Amino acid sequence: MDLEKLREVFKEHAKKEIGLGDPWLDEDFNEFKNMIEALDVKEGDILYVGAGTGFGVYVLSELLKDRGKIYAYEIDPNNIEVTKKNLDSLKDVMNYDNIILKECDGFIHNKKVDNIVITAGAPYEQNEQNSELYEYLESHLNVGGKTVIPFGHLGKIYHDVVCIGKAYGLENVDGKITSKVISDHSGMWYPLRGRYGFSDEKIQRVQKEPPLVELI
Numbered sequence: 001m002d003l004e005k006l007r008e009v010f011k012e013h014a015k016k017e018i019g020l021g022d023p024w025l026d027e028d029f030n031e032f033k034n035m036i037e038a039l040d041v042k043e044g045d046i047l048y049v050g051a052g053t054g055f056g057v058y059v060l061s062e063l064l065k066d067r068g069k070i071y072a073y074e075i076d077p078n079n080i081e082v083t084k085k086n087l088d089s090l091k092d093v094m095n096y097d098n099i100i101l102k103e104c105d106g107f108i109h110n111k112k113v114d115n116i117v118i119t120a121g122a123p124y125e126q127n128e129q130n131s132e133l134y135e136y137l138e139s140h141l142n143v144g145g146k147t148v149i150p151f152g153h154l155g156k157i158y159h160d161v162v163c164i165g166k167a168y169g170l171e172n173v174d175g176k177i178t179s180k181v182i183s184d185h186s187g188m189w190y191p192l193r194g195r196y197g198f199s200d201e202k203i204q205r206v207q208k209e210p211p212l213v214e215l216i
C-alpha cells in the first residue's frame with residue numbers, strides 16, 4: 001500500500017489534532033517509511049509502543065486490515081487523547097476494529113506478537129543481548145517476527161531532552177534475535193520512558209544540563 005497516500009489522508013482528516021507536531025508526517029517521513037518497510041507487515045498481531053499522534057497506528061491498521069490486531073500503548077495521558085481524537089476523526093475512512101488502544105507503559109503487554117514497533121528512543125546500553133529489554137523482545141516476538149526500535153543516548157537540544165540515535169530492525173530467527181541498523185544517520189526521538197526506558201531522574205538531570213544545540 002502507498003504510504004504517501006495514507007499520510008495525505010491522515011493529514012487531511014487529523015490535521016487539527018496533530019498536537020505533537022510529529023515530524024514523521026514531514027521531515028522524518030522517510031525514517032518512518034524505512035521502519036514500516038523493515039517490518040514487512042502481512043498478518044498477525046502487532047505491539048505498538050508510543051501511539052503519539054496515532055499516525056503510525058492508523059497506517060499499520062490500514063496495512064493489516066482484518067489479518068491481525070494492533071495493541072497500541074501510550075504512556076502520556078495528553079498524547080493518548082491526541083491519538084483518540086485523530087483516530088476518531090478518521091473513523092469514516094478507516095476500519096479501526098483492529099486497534100486496541102490503552103494508556104500505559106507498552107511493555108506490560110504479555111502475549112506474543114508478530115511485530116513490535118517501538119517509536120521512542122531506547123537507552124543504547126540496553127542494546128546488548130541478555131539485557132532486560134532484549135529478553136522482553138526475545139520472549140514476546142514469534143519466530144520469524146520483526147521489531148523496529150530506535151536506540152540512542154539522551155541529549156538536550158534547545159529546551160528539549162531527546163534521544164539521539166538510530167533505528168534498528170530486529171528479527172527473531174529460530175528463537176534468537178538478530179539486529180541490523182536501518183537508519184543511515186542519527187535522528188532525534190522522544191525518549192522511551194517506563195520499565196525499559198530512561199528513568200525520570202535521568203531525564204530531569206539532562207534537562208538541567210546546558211543544551212548540545214543553543215539558539216543563536
Ligand SMILES: C[S@@+](CC[C@H](N)C(=O)[O-])C[C@H]1O[C@@H](n2cnc3c(N)ncnc32)[C@H](O)[C@@H]1O
Pocket residue numbers: 022024049050051052053054055056057073074075076079104105106107119120189190191192193194195197
Ligand atoms: C515520537 S512519539 C511517537 C509518534 C507516533 N508513533 C506517531 O505516529 O505519531 C513517541 C511516543 O512514545 C511515548 N512513549 C514513551 N515511552 C513509552 C512507553 N514506555 N510506553 C508507551 N508509550 C511511550 C511518548 O509519550 C510519545 O508519545
